Amino acid sequence: MMIIVTLAKxxxxxxxxxxxxxxxxxxxxxxxxxxxxxxxxxxAWAPVLALAGILGALLGLISGDYLAxxxxxxxxxxxxRHTILVTRNHDHFTHAFGASWLERISADLQGRLGSKRYRFxxxxxxxxxxxxxxxxxxxxxxxxxxxxxIWKPPQGVTPTDLAIIYFHGGLWQALDKDFLTQPLFRRxxxxxxxxxxxxxxxxxxxxxxxxxxxxxxxxxxxxTHAHExxxxxxxxxxxxxSGGAHLAxxxxxxxxxxxxxxxxxxxxxxxxxxVSIFGLTDLEAFFHEYGxxxxxxxxxxxxxxxDLRPRLHDRTWLDRFMTRSRAFPxxxxxNMPGGALALVDLLGGTLKEKTDDYRQxxxxxxxxxxxxxxxxxxxxxxxxxxxxxxRRLHQALRAAGVPSVYLEFPxxxxxxxxxxxxxxxxxxxxxxxxxxxxxxxxxxx
Numbered sequence: 001m002m003i004i005v006t007l008a009k010x011x012x013x014x015x016x017x018x019x020x021x022x023x024x025x026x027x028x029x030x031x032x033x034x035x036x037x038x039x040x041x042x043x044a045w046a047p048v049l050a051l052a053g054i055l056g057a058l059l060g061l062i063s064g065d066y067l068a069x070x071x072x073x074x075x076x077x078x079x080x081r082h083t084i085l086v087t088r089n090h091d092h093f094t095h096a097f098g099a100s101w102l103e104r105i106s107a108d109l110q111g112r113l114g115s116k117r118y119r120f121x122x123x124x125x126x127x128x129x130x131x132x133x134x135x136x137x138x139x140x141x142x143x144x145x146x147x148x149x150i151w152k153p154p155q156g157v158t159p160t161d162l163a164i165i166y167f168h169g170g171l172w173q174a175l176d177k178d179f180l181t182q183p184l185f186r187r188x189x190x191x192x193x194x195x196x197x198x199x200x201x202x203x204x205x206x207x208x209x210x211x212x213x214x215x216x217x218x219x220x221x222x223x224t225h226a227h228e229x230x231x232x233x234x235x236x237x238x239x240x241x242s243g244g245a246h247l248a249x250x251x252x253x254x255x256x257x258x259x260x261x262x263x264x265x266x267x268x269x270x271x272x273x274x275v276s277i278f279g280l281t282d283l284e285a286f287f288h289e290y291g292x293x294x295x296x297x298x299x300x301x302x303x304x305x306x307d308l309r310p311r312l313h314d315r316t317w318l319d320r321f322m323t324r325s326r327a328f329p330x331x332x333x334x335n336m337p338g339g340a341l342a343l344v345d346l347l348g349g350t351l352k353e354k355t356d357d358y359r360q361x362x363x364x365x366x367x368x369x370x371x372x373x374x375x376x377x378x379x380x381x382x383x384x385x386x387x388x389x390x391r392r393l394h395q396a397l398r399a400a401g402v403p404s405v406y407l408e409f410p411x412x413x414x415x416x417x418x419x420x421x422x423x424x425x426x427x428x429x430x431x432x433x434x435x436x437x438x439x440x441x442x443x444x445x
Contacts, residue, residue: 004059008068012056015075018042019049022082022411025381029293032383039381039413043082044427047120050079086409086429087118093436096373096403097443105442109160112191113442117435122425125186128154130178130197136221139201140213140263148218149177151185151195152229160192160445161232162272163222167244169278169415171384172211172346173203176326180418183425184434193441194229196222200247202329204310204345208361212259215251219269237273237444239437242385242414245279249363249393253371257360270372273444275437277377278385278414281364281393287343287351289386296340299352308340367396373403375440377417377433380410407436 021042026032042049057072059065093101102110114122131150139146153159166185168175177199185195200214223233240248250257252274260269280286291297298304314320322328344350347357359365374397378390387408394406409416409429416429424430 001063005063005065005068008056008059008063008065008072010056011052012060012068012070012072012075015049015053015056015079016071017075019046019053019075019078019082022046022078026383026413028289028383028386032293036383036413036415040415041423043086043412043416043429044419044423046079046082046428047426048079050076050083053077053079082411083118083428085411087432089117090407092405092407093439093443096405101443105439105445108158109191109442109445112157113438114187114435118428118431120426121422122431122434124425125183126154126190128152128186128189130182130185134196136198136217139206140210140217142201142210144201146201146214146217147177147199149197150229151189151197153189153192153194157190157192159194159230160235160442161230162192162235162237162441162445163194163196163226163229163231164188164237164239164275164441165196165198165218165222165248167198167200167215167238167240167247169240169242169244169418170202170328171342172208172243172246173342174326174328180420180424184417184437187434187438188441191438191442194231199326200244202326203342205329207348208346209259209262211247212250212257213263215247216260216263216267216269219251219271220264220267223268233268234270234272235444236271237275237441238271239275239277240279241277241417242279245276246281246283246363248274249276249279249281249374250361250366252374253363253368254360254366257366273373273375273440275375275377275440276390277417277433278379278382279363279376279389280385281389282362283343283347283358284351284355284362285389286385287358290343293383294340294342298340298344299350301344301349301353304341304344310339310341310345364393364396367393367400367402369400369402371397371400371402373405373440373444375405375437376407377437378406378408379412379414379416379429380408381412382414384414405436405440407433409433 053072053075060069136146177197226233238248255269376390378387397404
């Protein structure tokens with residue numbers, strides 16, 4: 001009996017303590033960064049925590065431990081609550097594409113899509129080998145190669161003729177292609193799509209204009225090589241996360257941006273659609289938001305001191321990993337990650353100095369009837385990108401008559417779509433977002 005009592009307490013209290021993190025509102029700034037990981041993982045494992053709570057409550061009932069029973073029931077209830085909140089059905093596709101939107105997807109393609117918005121454990125996608133380190137040429141103005149990975153439909157799967165060009169997250173200054181994306185790419189390739197995963201240039205070595213040059217180069221390369229990959233050049237969708245989502249939106253909405261015109265002026269950059277995950281839409285607003293969480297962000301470049309500059313370290317194995325890889329090349333002294341100069345380095349000056357540049361770098365500035373259909377995925381408790389970015393863009397797109405799907409997941413934080421191992425197959429919000437992304441892409445075919 002003692003074992004049952006102990007197990008009841010452990011399961012119930014563990015379930016309750018962990019799942020309580022799904023109720024925490026992560027503030028912007030350093031505190032939000034500290035709270036981010038426990039909130040992220042609590043949301044991912046909420047169904048398992050609920051199951052642990054139920055088991056703890058049952059054992060508490062058997063052993064007469066009513067404290068364990070109560071804690072277990074509370075943990076189970078909160079875990080179930082979170083799962084329901086992030087996996088609810090919605091009518092956003094109907095508002096964007098009309099009541100008969102599902103009929104626009106062929107029966108064959110519908111059969112390849114995930115059949116359920118949520119399962120306790122999502123089936124593992126098929127293993128599909130990618131084509132690694134494909135050379136797209138030199139990054140504009142440099143001798144550095146612009147590389148990507150390409151994922152193609154496996155044999156036996158009819159190509160949809162749709163290509164997805166993907167730009168990873170990392171606030172323009174960190175991470176790399178093939179970062180926790182294989183599960184999603186394998187699912188999409190298994191449905192017949194081609195995916196190009198681009199390792200675009202990173203700040204502070206590269207400014208926004210060079211990044212946008214990389215984006216255009218990737219689009220033009222895919223259009224040039226479309227026949228080779230059984231892609232229709234008119235069926236290219238841009239997809240990005242965080243900083244990569246900002247680049248994707250800007251490329252989709254502002255092909256006339258000066259940075260794009262430096263490379264093959266007048267070349268066709270039109271795309272079929274764009275998917276933004278945690279994407280920034282207004283860099284003027286973000287400069288103020290970022291300044292609240294980074295008080296050292298200067299108003300003028302003359303205020304920049306040496307301690308704010310990115311510094312490379314080479315003392316420990318962690319230093320060497322961070323500075324010699326794309327994990328975080330701008331390894332900062334005393335103020336990582338991000339740093340007070342993230343936006344200043346990106347745009348070449350502060351908001352007061354480069355107001356027009358910040359406005360031109362904001363996707364929301366370029367909204368008009370010319371914009372392609374857009375899907376946005378935002379986290380309700382994102383401590384980096386406020387959901388207001390997505391809400392305002394959604395309203396602007398609808399006012400311009402552009403099909404827009406806006407998804408905001410309550411109780412979720414930045415990065416809820418990317419996990420190690422089985423966690424992504426369990427995470428309710430990640431499953432739900434994938435379900436909707438699959439359908440948006442199918443509508444672009």
